[in-house]
Amino acid sequence: MTEKKNELKRRAFLRQGLTGLAAVGAIPAAVKAAALGSTDTPGTGVAEAQSQAKPIVRTLGKTGLRIPVVSMGVMNADNPAVVQAALDSGIFMLDTANGYQRGRNEQMIGQVIKGRPRDSYMIATKVSGPGRDKSMQGLDSASVQKAFLDNFDISLGRLGLDHVEILYLHNNTTRESVQNPALMEALQKAKKAGKARFIGITTHANEPVVIRATIEAKVYDVILTAYNFRQDYRDEMRKAVAEATAAGIGIVAMKTQAGAYWDKERKQPINMRAALKWVLNDPNVTTAIPGFTTFDQLKEDLTVMTDLNLTPAELKDLRLGEQVAGLYCQQCGQCVSGCPQGLPIPALMRSYMYAYGYRNLQAAHELVGTLDVAENPCGSCASCSAVCAKGFDIADRVKDIARLRAVPGDFFA
Numbered sequence: 262m263t264e265k266k267n268e269l270k271r272r273a274f275l276r277q278g279l280t281g282l283a284a285v286g287a288i289p290a291a292v293k294a295a296a297l298g299s300t301d302t303p304g305t306g307v308a309e310a311q312s313q314a315k316p317i318v319r320t321l322g323k324t325g326l327r328i329p330v331v332s333m334g335v336m337n338a339d340n341p342a343v344v345q346a347a348l349d350s351g352i353f354m355l356d357t358a359n360g361y362q363r364g365r366n367e368q369m370i371g372q373v374i375k376g377r378p379r380d381s382y383m384i385a386t387k388v389s390g391p392g393r394d395k396s397m398q399g400l401d402s403a404s405v406q407k408a409f410l411d412n413f414d415i416s417l418g419r420l421g422l423d424h425v426e427i428l429y430l431h432n433n434t435t436r437e438s439v440q441n442p443a444l445m446e447a448l449q450k451a452k453k454a455g456k457a458r459f460i461g462i463t464t465h466a467n468e469p470v471v472i473r474a475t476i477e478a479k480v481y482d483v484i485l486t487a488y489n490f491r492q493d494y495r496d497e498m499r500k501a502v503a504e505a506t507a508a509g510i511g512i513v514a515m516k517t518q519a520g521a522y523w524d525k526e527r528k529q530p531i532n533m534r535a536a537l538k539w540v541l542n543d544p545n546v547t548t549a550i551p552g553f554t555t556f557d558q559l560k561e562d563l564t565v566m567t568d569l570n571l572t573p574a575e576l577k578d579l580r581l582g583e584q585v586a587g588l589y590c591q592q593c594g595q596c597v598s599g600c601p602q603g604l605p606i607p608a609l610m611r612s613y614m615y616a617y618g619y620r621n622l623q624a625a626h627e628l629v630g631t632l633d634v635a636e637n638p639c640g641s642c643a644s645c646s647a648v649c650a651k652g653f654d655i656a657d658r659v660k661d662i663a664r665l666r667a668v669p670g671d672f673f674a
Contacts, residue, residue, distance in 0.1 A: 322511030
């Protein structure tokens with residue numbers, strides 16, 4: 262019954278939503294024609310295709326992959342009909358990970374792409390190393406390699422594929438993590454075996470340092486990085502991204518919506534189109550992977566595919582230069598030295614954003630579960646001495662999100 266309802270929603274979206282989107286070129290044939298550099302569009306006349314606004318398509322570094330500026334981050338999506346509609350409306354790249362929704366995310370994508378022509382979509386997935394995967398910690402280099410590649414094989418099995426376009430080493434925050442010899446060799450083995458066409462890293466903390474370390478490593482093809490208007494160091498981000506592009510590394514942007522809402526109560530949404538356009542106005546960013554979960558959000562993101570112009574009203578909506586707390590933690594780590602408990606505050610703040618910004622309690626619970634914190638980690642402190650660069654009430658947010666530790670994991674299954 263649920264499957265039938267999803268299909269009806271998808272058809273309604275394509276019938277009603279894409280009628281309007283056709284005017285801005287956000288239809289599969291037009292997008293594919295632009296990506297292939299074709300002047301003709303299969304299934305439509307040349308004149309009709311040229312009368313539509315052309316989608317903006319960029320080349321992903323030295324990979325040569327031509328991708329529309331809007332792709333899909335599937336992490337928070339649990340409705341296959343939305344993923345189907347994204348593919349049907351011209352989005353090529355789906356981004357997932359081995360650990361998302363405990364593997365169900367990859368399984369869902371596998372079902373959606375089953376039977377589709379292999380050249381009609383691109384898949385990027387991620388596998389964690391010892392820094393994020395506790396089961397790898399303490400293992401020797403050979404065992405780390407084996408565990409990493411075994412997990413990647415599990416991902417391929419879930420997806421029902423013999424290869425993906427991009428395999429990322431997931432969640433890097435230090436120079437050492439992206440230059441780990443065992444993991445670099447594992448990634449290169451996957452590429453040499455034809456299981457991954459290209460390899461890369463992901464980062465959403467200490468990004469400029471990690472990006473430059475990735476350039477130095479000289480083995481990576483792609484970087485998936487957090488990049489948004491809320492980062493205080495956005496000028497440095499722009500420089501690092503430009504350096505990576507000059508080195509032939511393709512740039513994919515994530516966390517572009519910076520938490521999705523300004524407030525915990527979700528009464529003040531961030532202007533999603535403006536936030537997405539802000540990042541894509543950097544010509545060194547090939548594509549972004551906004552994590553839309555509804556048909557309305559998909560429709561909104563598709564309008565960006567042909568128009569990156571930021572209006573004065575949209576720039577005002579972004580509140581550039583204003584000191585507003587919001588939900589997005591830029592993972593700068595400034596707060597850590599002020600905490601007498603030595604708590605992993607940036608990770609806890611990211612969990613908070615998952616819970617209240619994305620409404621993804623499972624992702625928040627899983628992240629909190631990987632951290633060594635008590636259920637009431639601030640209980641022994643009379644006041645909080647940790648200071649947030651964005652003005653977060655750190656103690657309040659830590660106490661709030663730490664409550665998830667008491668919830669059994671199978672509650673989210």
